[in-house]
Amino acid sequence: MMTADLRAPMSACPACAAMPASEALAQSKAAMKDATISLSLPGIHCAACISGVEGALARVDGVHEARVNLTLKRASVTAAPEVTADDLVAVLTGAGYEAHELDAGTIAATKTDREGRELLMRMAVAGFAMMNVMLLSVSVWSGAEAATRDMFHWISAAITLPAIAFSGQPFFRNAWAALRVGRLNMDVPISLAILLALVTSLWETMLSGEHAYFDAAISLTFFLLAGRYLDHRTRAIARSAAEELTALEVPRAWLVEGTGERQVPVAELAPGMLVRVRPGGRMPVDGEIVEGRSEVDRSLLTGETLPVFAGPGVAVSAGEVNLTGPLVVRATAVGAETSLHRMAELVAVAESGRSNYTSLADKAAKLYAPGVHILAALSFVGWWLWSGDVRVALNIAAAVLIITCPCALGLAVPAVTTAASGRLFRRGMLIKHHTALERLAEVDTVVFDKTGTLTAGAPEVMGLEGHDLRDMEVALALAEGSAHPLSMALAAALRARGVAAAEVAEVAELPGYGTRGLWRGEEVRLGRAAWVGAEAGAETSAFLKVGERRAVAFRFTDSLRAGAEDAVAALLARGVKVVLMSGDTTPAVEALAGRLGIRHWLAEALPGDKAARIEALQAEGAKVLMVGDGLNDTAALSVAHVSISPASALDAARVASDIVLLGGDLSPVPEALDVAGKAVRRIRENFRIATLYNVVAVPLAVAGLATPLIAALAMSLSSVTVSLNALRLR
Amino acid sequence: MDVLVWLIPVSLLLGGVGLLAFLWTVRTNQYDDPEGDSQRILSDEWDDHPKP
Structure with a gap:
């Protein structure tokens, strides 16, 4: 934030899509009058589109600055307050560009962005230090002696110590957090290896010894940071795409007052206020109809496809869609009190069940961390007893820790998930949760919702x-x-x-x-x-x-939704049990099940029923993938082992699910199962490769034959092999 | 080998300049729109005079 405050006003384009810049603008008094409007431009793809959109926007009266971000396919516009997003959308549609308004509050991704930037800076510092220390090490490996070697060691120490103090912080922090609650994670052996290597190397250097592990310690930090950064980026991309889906639904309502009507943000509504809901609009609040007659579509909430009659006195809840006539609704509950929101909160409770899943990396760490520590401690004690020299023993213990350090393990999972998520993203799937792929690979039962999921609504x-x-x-x-x-x-x-x-x-x-x-x-x-x-x-x-x-x-x-028939057929063909659960009437559900060849189905299910059935299935040992879109599915989505929801789903359902389908097509679902299976196989392969390197290198280290050169070779080779193996997924 | 006294600080300094330049690009949001920037350079819109 601080950097943005300093730099944004000086940069050539204050509205450069970045939220920090626009926030800083909002804070500065000169720009107080101007509003920032964000637009989503799904169709732009070339240099001509950029100047076309920017030109069209700049010609609108009151627009001060328009900047297109082609990577995010967004435009950010600074304009006088009287310019509304609707005007700009109309202008762009007229110029031939598809445009949608984005809710500026929702896409404020400042925090995640800062986290990524911080990781990138730590990685840059570690990379710089690694290159220099490695160059110095090359001279030591090729036979520098006496005073020259000592000088090179001292310079290496002078570069490595501050670099690790800055770059290694994420590992030290995580390791400390785990140790404080008495647990072991991957960061504990990492931190221990780095710190022990630094201490022994420093000691060796003081005694003008032959071996110093500064190069190993810093390159370890660099490779591990690269893994962390990959991991962060994959999730940041998914998160920003998910945020954009949410931001596309701008929460506004028409408030009816004595003097007329006025458009207000939903957050400003209070119980007792009168709200007009036009045909096609979604109810912004829970309330009671006071004027008008219409029909409402409750399918997103209950799964029923039959529209329900709505007239004065009928209660409506937020999220229902008004179909035919304009309605005036007196709000009884707004914001967090609406039934929509309360249902979404139930999800948070159900979600705690999912955190029981231990990721493959954590499982590996649980086996690995104690083994490594015991091995290092044993070699320290063994060498101490045998040689009586603490210095030799400590040196060997440090070598063992460095050689066994889970560098390849730290890269194994992020490299694979990045490659797999990238592949699925191109097929229109957004992997939101970092263990979603692993869980998806275990699935043997797929539960579909009917309305809005298998059918297009x-x-x-x-x-x-x-x-x-x-x-x-x-x-x-x-x-x-x-x-x-x-x-x-x-x-x-x-x-x-x-x-x-x-x-x-x-x-x-x-x-x-x-x-x-x-x-x-x-x-x-x-x-x-x-x-x-x-x-x-x-x-x-x-x-x-x-x-x-x-x-x-x-x-x-x-x-039927596009690809629904293919998806169900492909799932049945690969021997997965397919279940249809819906809140709709029995004949409607039975007809659809017959049409798609689904043998197990459940009709007229209440939200609780769905979740309970999935829990029962899971109690029998099934791993359930839930695909659903409505509010009545949210509990089921969060109870299931892993869940998918289409982009057309309610916000609450998308939040509850691990994977979001961006297109309208269901056919990527079976492919996602394939890719997930392959990804998990690659992760396991990577673990095996990393173990193989250890099996070869550890005896050398324990026997006291490992030199810094061998440590550096083993580490770089295993990291490169693991990354290349992951890339085969693309 | 006396030349090392000069060469090592000089190489570190040059590397450090590169590092600082990279950190500067990160902090000024120059990686926000890599695709757009690669396309913008092809546009001849502001070739004759800078954007006002």
């Missing part, structure tokens, strides 16, 4: 052939008069069949009920069962009533 008309042509013509005329999702799907399907709309007069939509009009002097209605006087079935249907004749039903099914 968009209705599709079924069995149009059975309808009378005249009915279809009337239905088309009525359906065209409404923006209801069912009407739109019906109209599209009828038009695709070449049906021409009948001439229906006085078409009017009654929000919450349907559309009606006059056709050849008779009243025609298209809408809910009760409104046209028909019996409602279990399936999603729209009913058409012509005059006094019996109502006809147009039945709908949810269209």
Whole structure:
């Protein structure tokens, strides 16, 4: 933050996408009036796009500065407060660039960014020191003697000690944190090896001894920092992409006041306020409808696909989607008190179960750390008793610790996960959790949610052939008069069949009920069962009533999400048990299960049921992958061994899951299982390679034959082999 | 070997200059948009005079 404060105003582009810069701007008084607007530009890819977007934005009145970040595919705009994001989006759409507003508060990634920068600086210092010390060591290895050797050792010490004091801090801090609670992690042997090597080398140098391990200590630090940095970057990329998904949903609401309406951030709402929710909008608060009639889509909360009638007095909860008519809602609960938020909090409780998973690296460390310490201690005691010389014994113990130091182990996991995550990222999958790949590799059961996961959440008309042509013509005329999702799907399907709309007069939509009009002097209605006087079935249907004749039903099914059939077939083919769990009605779930060939299914499941079933499956020893998108899935997502949610999912569901699917396609899911399996195989291979090096080098070290040259060779060779092995995944 | 007295400090100094330059680039956010920067250099928009 401090650096940003100092530098940002001087840099050529104060709005250079970086949040620190914009925060610093917000703090400085001169820029107080200006607002920073962030836009997501998914379509830009070239130099011409950059100048096109920047030019188009700069021509807007009130825009002071516009800067495109091509890597993040974002634009950051500094503009006068009267310029709104909607204006800018309209300008860019007009210029031919797809643009979406990003919530500036959500993409404030300052902290993570600073962490990465800190690691990079430590790595740079360690790299610089390593190169210089290695050059000095080359002269020592090639036979420098007496005063020259001592001088080279002293210079090495002068470079290494401050460099490690700065660069090694992450390891020392982690090791101390683990030791304080009486545990061992990978950082304990690392820190011990580095410190012991420094102490003995310093002592040797003072006594003008032959062997000093400054080069080994500093290159160890450098390789391990490289592993840490890779690890951090992989997660930072996933995190920033996940943040962008969240930032795309800008939380705003229309507040109804005595004087009119005003757009406000959701955070400013309080219970008792009146909020207008337009058709297509999501409820920002829990509340009660005071005005208007409509239907609401609760599928993200409950998994039901049937829209529910909503009129004055009906309670609604945050997250539901208003379908047809404008509604005015009196807020009863806002922000953290909404049922949406309370459900999301349940997830945090369930999540503690997952932390029981021990990563492969931790498992290796548990075996490895005590073994290494015992070995080093034994060689120290053995040599001390045999030779009676503490100096020799300490030197050999340090050599053992350095040779066995888990340098390759520290690189083994991050190098593989970086390569695997990169490959899956290109296929549209975002690995959010660092052990997600390992857990994914163990999966033997896949549980799918229905609505919004296997289905696209968009209705599709079924069995149009059975309808009378005249009915279809009337239905088309009525359906065209409404923006209801069912009407739109019906109209599209009828038009695709070449049906021409009948001439229906006085078409009017009654929000919450349907559309009606006059056709050849008779009243025609298209809408809910009760409104046209028909019996409602279990399936999603729209009913058409012509005059006094019996109502006809147009039945709908949810269209399948792209790749759903392939994904399920591929999973079944590889012998994975596939289960379908949904909050929807039994016939709807049964029909979909039959269509996809899924034998195990569960319908009308409450959120708790889903989680309980998954827990039961896991108690039987199954490793469950949960794929779901709704609020009713969040508990299940966090209980499952590993979880995936599509980008269209509710924020709470995306937070709860380990992996986010960026595209609309489900087909990468089986591939992710493959890649995860391969990644875990590579990690194990890497552990074996590292162990092999130790098996060769440790006897030399214990026998007192290891020189700093052998230590440096063993370490570099094993690190390079491990990294190359990981790269085979790409 | 007296020349070492000069050569080693000089090499360290030159290396140190490189290190400081790198740290400066990190601290001034020059790695925020590597893709954009590689494309911007191809644009001839501000070839004649600097961006105002």
